[in-house]
Amino acid sequence: MELKETQIRTEHIFKGKLLDVWRDVVSISSGRETTREYIKHPGAVAIIPILPGGKILLIRQFRYALGEVEIEIPAGKIDPGESLEKTVIRELEEETGYRAGKITQIGEIHPCIGYSNERIWLYLAEELKRTSQNTDHDEMIELFPCEIKTCLDLIQQGEIKDVKAIIGLLWTEKILSGEWSVSPHE
Amino acid sequence: MELKETQIRTEHIFKGKLLDVWRDVVSISSGRETTREYIKHPGAVAIIPILPGGKILLIRQFRYALGEVEIEIPAGKIDPGESLEKTVIRELEEETGYRAGKITQIGEIHPCIGYSNERIWLYLAEELKRTSQNTDHDEMIELFPCEIKTCLDLIQQGEIKDVKAIIGLLWTEKILSGEWSVSPHE
Numbered sequence: 001m002e003l004k005e006t007q008i009r010t011e012h013i014f015k016g017k018l019l020d021v022w023r024d025v026v027s028i029s030s031g032r033e034t035t036r037e038y039i040k041h042p043g044a045v046a047i048i049p050i051l052p053g054g055k056i057l058l059i060r061q062f063r064y065a066l067g068e069v070e071i072e073i074p075a076g077k078i079d080p081g082e083s084l085e086k087t088v089i090r091e092l093e094e095e096t097g098y099r100a101g102k103i104t105q106i107g108e109i110h111p112c113i114g115y116s117n118e119r120i121w122l123y124l125a126e127e128l129k130r131t132s133q134n135t136d137h138d139e140m141i142e143l144f145p146c147e148i149k150t151c152l153d154l155i156q157q158g159e160i161k162d163v164k165a166i167i168g169l170l171w172t173e174k175i176l177s178g179e180w181s182v183s184p185h186e
Numbered sequence: 187m188e189l190k191e192t193q194i195r196t197e198h199i200f201k202g203k204l205l206d207v208w209r210d211v212v213s214i215s216s217g218r219e220t221t222r223e224y225i226k227h228p229g230a231v232a233i234i235p236i237l238p239g240g241k242i243l244l245i246r247q248f249r250y251a252l253g254e255v256e257i258e259i260p261a262g263k264i265d266p267g268e269s270l271e272k273t274v275i276r277e278l279e280e281e282t283g284y285r286a287g288k289i290t291q292i293g294e295i296h297p298c299i300g301y302s303n304e305r306i307w308l309y310l311a312e313e314l315k316r317t318s319q320n321t322d323h324d325e326m327i328e329l330f331p332c333e334i335k336t337c338l339d340l341i342q343q344g345e346i347k348d349v350k351a352i353i354g355l356l357w358t359e360k361i362l363s364g365e366w367s368v369s370p371h372e
Contacts, residue, residue: 003248003255003326014200014207019223019301021200021207026250034324037205038251039225039301062189063299064212065224069189070299110347112298113249113256115205115225119347138220140189156366161296161305163349170356180342 002029005036013037041118045087046075046164048106048172049098049125056151056169057096057128058160060142071144071154072162073169075120088123094134095141101127104182106171111163122168124175124182148173188215191222199223227304231273232261232350234292234358235284235311242337242355243282243314244346246328257330257340258348259355261306274309280320281327287313290368292357297349308354310361310368334359 005026013021020040027033049057056073063070076091078084088103104124112118135141146154151169154160160169174180191212199207206226213219235243242259249256262277264270274289290310297304321327332340337355340346346355360366 001326001328003246003328005248005250013202016199016209016223017221019207019225021205023202024250028324029326032323035203036250037202039205060189062191063296064191064210064222065301065303066296066299066305067303070296072299107341107344108347109349109352110249110252110256111349112302112304113252113258113348115251116298117251117253118298119252137218138214140187140215142187142189155293156360158293161294162299163295163297163353166295167349167352167356170353174342 004029008033037115039112039116039118041077041116042080043078044075044118044120045078045084045091045123046073046120046168047088047092047100047103047123047125048073048168049092049096049100049128050172051098051128051145054147055145056148056172057098058144058146058151058165059095060144062140070162071160071165073165075164084121084123088125092125093131094136095139096143097131097133098125098128099131100125101129106175106182107167109164109167120164122164122171124172148176190215194219223301225298225302225304227263227302228266229264230261230304230306231264231270231277231309232259232306232354233274233278233286233289233309233311234259234354235278235282235286235314236358237284237314237331240333241331242334242358243284244330244332244337244351245281246330248326256348257346257351259351261350270307270309274311278311279317280322281325282329283317283319284311284314285317286311287315292361292368293353295350295353306350308350308357310358334362 074095
């Protein structure tokens, strides 16, 4: 079966401060045409920060679309022309006030394949040194350090629902236990 | 620190076949105002189907926004007025041609907290019986059954990037190994 779909035409629907919305007409392998609506996203990084002593530095943040406070890991969009590594160092420091001496990419995830091209690269951050938090003017972030075992309990109990946090923490547990190695993902 | 944000006014930007885009002005706890752009989504289910014999029934599907074939688990949006359980049974049968005799909710995840209110409820599906696949006219889906151990290898190697598949499979591994119990999530 041929799964690929091919663009016939594309239409720019909306460009906001955050959202960039498109609608394309595409041909699918059966020969039919259909439309695909989606968000163009610059890509992002998400960071599992391991504090001296071993706790994981989670954060808590109100998420307006969902109307609730989420337990998350630090994350942020890639600025134009910025490398993944620079984004990791910058976002971690802005959101938590810690600067990482060592970062390691562990994987790439796609949060929203039905309607967004967003890709998130996951990084471990270690050798953390306190500097100062410097969030965007409309970001309110609370630090929430937790032992990895507690993080896993929070996932199982349904207290952590954010996908990048769940995957980052489950992946980190496998690395810390030696079950998975940190292999280069390019 | 007060994290909550309060709506001041709301504006409907776009309603497509799939996307429902809104922009609100909100007040944040510092007293400032800012805007929040987001997608309203009806919610969805994602299903980890365990075949007789123990393989997990993954699927492969071209995802236009990303321009690539993704390895996923069956999933779909909740129809208006439809229960989660009915959505699970319906989507699993439509996408894979299997009817489940037993389904169990294991968790709730939020894939896209920065710009969507989408919630996905994860279900195990067991006691599967072959009926017939009946996808939507614009869905092309290939079945891809895998041993759970192979699923985990595919995650670690970066072959599975879809967040609902990664979380569903890591969670299922913990249940099958006895490390996590299936507790009721309401």
